[in-house]
Amino acid sequence: MDSSQDLCCMHLLSSNEGRFIAFTDSSWTRYTEFASKWNVFPCKERDVAVEALDRLSLTMEGINTCPRPMPSAELMPGYHRQCYNRFCDIQKVRRQEKAASKKEASREENDMGDVNAHS
Numbered sequence: 001m002d003s004s005q006d007l008c009c010m011h012l013l014s015s016n017e018g019r020f021i022a023f024t025d026s027s028w029t030r031y032t033e034f035a036s037k038w039n040v041f042p043c044k045e046r047d048v049a050v051e052a053l054d055r056l057s058l059t060m061e062g063i064n065t066c067p068r069p070m071p072s073a074e075l076m077p078g079y080h081r082q083c084y085n086r087f088c089d090i091q092k093v094r095r096q097e098k099a100a101s102k103k104e105a106s107r108e109e110n111d112m113g114d115v116n117a118h119s
Contacts, residue, residue, distance in 0.1 A: 007077045009052035010087035022078040028068035034088045041096050
């Protein structure tokens with residue numbers, strides 16, 4: 001009897017319905033690419049990735065060089081298709097990048113206003 005627990009490394013949806021899929025080399029590579037992209041933003045996607053990597057005893061800094069994790073007696077790393085599609089959505093990453101750029105531009109504009117006000 002298999003006692004392993006499924007670990008959806010991209011679990012973003014409250015529902016965990018749907019088939020659980022074990023990582024392949026290509027899906028692991030895509031996951032690590034997107035985990036690195038999400039890592040620069042304070043968002044749910046980043047938190048989910050960091051938590052999953054912690055459970056796999058990996059770090060965000062080293063995942064791009066790590067081989068795909070193999071199932072252990074305790075843990076079966078993988079994903080639900082819906083979670084994978086949402087986590088690996090380049091449009092969501094681009095929207096996050098655009099929002100971060102606007103926020104940074106606004107912060108710089110406010111900083112310039114403060115400097116000019118004190119001159």
